[in-house]
Each structure stands twice: as C-alpha cells, then as structure tokens.
Amino acid sequence: MSTSTADSSTLYVVRNEVDPDCEYHCDAVAARVPDAVxxxxxxxxxxxxEDADGVVLTGSTAAVYEADSRPWIADQEALVRELVKREIPTLGVCFGHQVANAALGGTVEEVGTTATLVETDLADDPLFEDVDPVVPAVHGDAVTEPGEGMAVIAAADHAPVFGTRHRSAPLWTVQFHPEITAAVRDRLAADFGWESRQFSFADVSAERVFENFERLVAERTA
Structure with missing residues (x-):
C-alpha cells in the first residue's frame, strides 16, 4: 500500500544498506521524507x-563495483535507467549517487575513507536552495567519471564529482549525506572514524536538500 504526501505525491525511499548495524543512515533519510513508503x-x-511520483535512493556500505556478488546492484542500475526513461524525479544519496552514475555508464572507484564535514562548491540548482556549502561526507568510494547525460552540480576538494544532475531527466545525485546530523556523530566515529575538523554541525543545512526535492516532485505532479 502506498502513502501520499499532502500534495498527493507518492514518494518511495529505496533502502540500500546491507549491514543491519549501519541502517541508521537509511532511517535518517526516511525520517527526512516521513510520508514516503x-x-x-x-x-x-x-x-x-506505475504510481511513483518520486524516488530517493539511500546510501550503503556496499560498493557499486560489487555487483557480481550482489545481484541487487545490477537491478538498481536497471531501476535508475527506467526512472530516467519514465522521467520520474529521483534523488540519489551517496551510494545512490554512485549507482545512478554507474547505471548511465559512469565510473565509481575506491578512493579512501572521508568521514567529516567538508566544504563544497554548489551550483545554482533548485536542489540546493538555501543549502549552505558545509555538508556531511561519509564515503570510501567516489564517482570519478559522471554517467552519460549527467552534469556536475557539486564539487569538493577530495571529490570533484560531488553531485550530479541529468541534463534532461529529473535525476539529481549527491555524494554527501544530507540526512546526517550531530545526533549520530558518535555512531559515525565508531563505524567510520568520523573526524571533527574546522567545521561544526551548526554550519550545516544540508537537510534542506530533501525539502527541495519534495518541492520539485510536487511541482511536477501539480
């Protein structure tokens, strides 16, 4: 059974975590889109x-290049291509960013773990309205070559392809985790070696990415 938002948009949060102990980031995404299925x-x-107005693809401790041992990854790449074909608004977060670009012929590589707040260069895109440039990053892989049709809309010093947008379909992706807050900092330190550097979570407004995405979905279904 599906659940619709107040504006009658039906959203789905696709959970991709393979480690039960790390599902808290998927929980955080779901909490940011509380009316989604x-x-x-x-x-x-x-x-x-057939009844999806928007889809969010979460992060994962799995790697896109593990598709041979994790068949569901190839299934999700096929899902991305179908979402693009049907022009269903889609937001990919971290692994979701990587799998979306890989699905469209891009390259994802292991680059070493980054787990900290980073400063980004955000394009003038409606997804980033009122989003400050300091964002939470927790990843060991990165998109090194965007997928076909994907334009870079966010960059960081350690990851030049930090966010992408499809040039014709309503597909957006971000390498960072807009759902992460200070509330899970201790978990991140234990699980991923989170480092506190020059920035504070007081500098972060990345959660607005979800509000902006929901608005973009609503505009298409109005």
Missing amino acids: EVDFVGGERPPL
Whole structure:
C-alpha cells in the first residue's frame, strides 16, 4: 500500500544498506521524507513505478563495483535507467549517487575513507536552495567519471564529482549525506572514524536538500 504526501505525491525511499548495524543512515533519510513508503531493495522489494511520483535512493556500505556478488546492484542500475526513461524525479544519496552514475555508464572507484564535514562548491540548482556549502561526507568510494547525460552540480576538494544532475531527466545525485546530523556523530566515529575538523554541525543545512526535492516532485505532479 502506498502513502501520499499532502500534495498527493507518492514518494518511495529505496533502502540500500546491507549491514543491519549501519541502517541508521537509511532511517535518517526516511525520517527526512516521513510520508514516503520505504522499500527494502536489498531484501528483494521493488518500488512500483506505475504510481511513483518520486524516488530517493539511500546510501550503503556496499560498493557499486560489487555487483557480481550482489545481484541487487545490477537491478538498481536497471531501476535508475527506467526512472530516467519514465522521467520520474529521483534523488540519489551517496551510494545512490554512485549507482545512478554507474547505471548511465559512469565510473565509481575506491578512493579512501572521508568521514567529516567538508566544504563544497554548489551550483545554482533548485536542489540546493538555501543549502549552505558545509555538508556531511561519509564515503570510501567516489564517482570519478559522471554517467552519460549527467552534469556536475557539486564539487569538493577530495571529490570533484560531488553531485550530479541529468541534463534532461529529473535525476539529481549527491555524494554527501544530507540526512546526517550531530545526533549520530558518535555512531559515525565508531563505524567510520568520523573526524571533527574546522567545521561544526551548526554550519550545516544540508537537510534542506530533501525539502527541495519534495518541492520539485510536487511541482511536477501539480
């Protein structure tokens, strides 16, 4: 059964985490889109695209290049291509950013772990309205070559392809984690070696990415 937002948009959060101990970041995404239907993609669930107005692809401790041992990754790449074909608004977060670009012929490589607040160069894009340039990053892989049709809309010193947008379809992706807040900092330190550097979570407004995405979905379904 699907659940619609107040503006009658039906959203799906596609959960991609493979480690039960790390599902808190998927929980945080779902909390940011509280009216969305959650889909356990790793567990075999799939979003019904016939009634989907928008889809969010979460992060994961899995790697895109592990598709040979994790068949669901190829399934998600196929899902991305179908979402692009149907022009269903889609937001990819971290692994979601990587799998979306890989699905369109891009390259994802292991680059070493970054787990800290980083400063980004954000393009003038509606997804980033009122989003400050300091954002939470937790990843060991990165997109090194964007997928076909994908323009770079965010960059960081350690990851030049830090966000992308499809040139014709309503597909946006971000390498950073707009759902992460100070509330999970201790978990991040234990699980990923989170480092506190020159920035503070008081500098972060990345959660607005979800509000902006929901607005973009609503505009298309109005």
